[in-house]
Amino acid sequence: MSALRKFAIAPLGMALALALTPMAEAAVQPLDQIVAVVNKDAIMQSDLDRRVTQVRQQMAGRNIPMPSDEVLRRQVLDRMITEQIELQMAQKANLTVDDEQLNRALRDVAAQNDMSLEQFADTLEREGMSIADVREQVRREMLISQVQQHNVASQVRISDREVDQYLDNAGSGANVQYHLAHILVAVPQSPTPEQVEAARHKAEALRQQIVTEHADFQQVAAGQSNGGEAFEGGDLGWRPRAELPTIFADVVPGMTVGEVSEPIRSPSGFHLVKLVEKRGDTQQMIEQVKARHILVSPNPNRSDEQAKQLATQLHDRIASGEDFATLAQQYSDDKGSALNGGELGWVNPGESVPAFEQALSSLSKGELSQPVHSRFGWHVIQLEDRRQRDVTASNQRDQIRRTLFQRKANEELEAWLQQIRAEAYIDNRLEDDSASANNGGQG
Known part of the structure; x- marks a missing residue:
């Protein structure tokens, strides 16, 4: 995750003045270009380039087909804009990650890759990355997690009654699990009818590409989805029925493996969901x-x-x-x-x-x-x-409680991210002129 440089008005004005002076223009290197402004922070071309390189490496490691360079850059910048808003909120709330927390998190990442921290650092260096860059990336992700926890997850409660109601409704299918992939075509907060119709048309067109023209679902998700898992090819992983987003709960159980749903409307936009795999419940002894x-x-x-x-x-x-x-x-x-x-x-x-x-x-x-x-x-x-x-029954209740919490938290998070973007000043300079310099748009 790239570092974002903050600019005060005076230094930025001086840089622009130098660029307009012919003699200075011959004496200095070209300035790093600003690709987006998020409230008072700037995202630079070099930051975006580094992040795109990282995303490409991650996608290649997972064998996810790449979208075009232009599409990927827009997707990555859109993600960086949202993250920068969250980091600004972390700074405003005086949230921090100390060295002990950061080192512990890095050791966990190394252990997940069956390495010591020293081996992990050596591997990163061989792949052209530094442990300092990864430390910064993990630090930012931990700050963002704190912000989301404080603003979203801490507000979510699951009662025994909700668990009981789920068990009553799910019956024998409570332990069935679904492997899903997902594409979101987002709409702005309080969209106009024209914006809703445009998003619906785009979702239908993407489904047509996948179902009729046999386009790769992962590649379409990576290039077109506004969902948080776009760079994983839209992969949501395995989810028990209780963890299905509410808008999917009535659709997914009736789907066949490999099927892609019709566009599903939610306050965030239109969703396409693919049932990748399905597995049944088993007794737990x-x-x-x-x-x-x-x-x-x-x-x-x-x-x-x-x-x-x-x-x-x-x-x-x-x-x-x-x-x-x-x-x-x-x-x-x-x-x-x-x-x-x-x-x-x-x-x-x-x-x-x-x-x-x-x-x-x-x-x-x-x-x-x-x-x-x-x-x-x-x-x-x-x-x-x-x-x-x-222990099937007791484990089932615990699992349902966890997954109902995750479902509710995911839905609240999606709405909250949409809200904070709507409240921010976003000047996305990769977008068309007609869409740039917007105040409170999708960016």
Whole structure:
């Protein structure tokens, strides 16, 4: 993501004056051209060039067909304009990303690519990018995420009633998942009838290209979609039925794989959705374990070695016949379970720290572990029982809650992005003269 230079009125005026002086014109390099103005910030030609290069590399890595250079540049600049508005909002709200957050995010990106941070930096350098550029890109994306979280996601609530209503309506299809691709032809906020009709006509023409003329959906999306996933070929990924945007919910379940919908109207514009793949629901079984433990933690008066010794003594006393629950109540530093004699109840996979879970996996029913070390201290663990549990229903409710939240947040985000663009001054100099220097247009 490119850096955007900010210009005060005086420096910009001086630069223009020099450019108009014949002697100075021969002595200086040509000025970097402004391609857009967003409120008081300028987006430069060099910024756009760098961003277009990055997008081309990303699309090539995903084997997404490229639109023409002119179309791609317009698409990229449109995205940069929206991002710049959000970054201005972050600055106004005094939002920041500190070095620790940024380094942690970069390590996560490197780990997702199965690399250390050093290996990731070396790979970037070989591909003509610097770790400094990527740090700046990640920093900007984190700021934008904070702005969206504050203005959109934090306002979204999903009630138990909404989950219940969804389950009542979805029935047996609640766990069906759909792999979708999407094209949005946007309309301005409060569009005129002519603008709505123009957008509808464009959406119908794009569908005709894809269905009748066999144009590649990804390439059309990359070149024509106003959706946030345009440079991914319009790919929305896999979505459970609950996560389908509301406007798609009645259309997608009736589509066949490979089908492209008729234009679907929303406040943001007209949508074309393609059903790429579909998969059904499956039963979800897990093994739960019932266990109890005594935790002995180091403290200012007890070293780690002394904690281990006490845990070993407690293990031996239990093995000799003393009551586990009584010793847990007396000695365990896990106060939450100590009151219940060390009982943890039924534990799902992944709910315990790795060392604890690994110890449980090796125990037989009724068996007592040797002292087990974790970051909390030393544990004496007893496995009481194992069982297979169908968690389809509970997992389904959790998934539905998450995906209903995501659906609502996505819809609110789309409307909010449209609103902030409408309220901004945007001079998009790649657009036709008749569309440039607009105040509050689509830019």
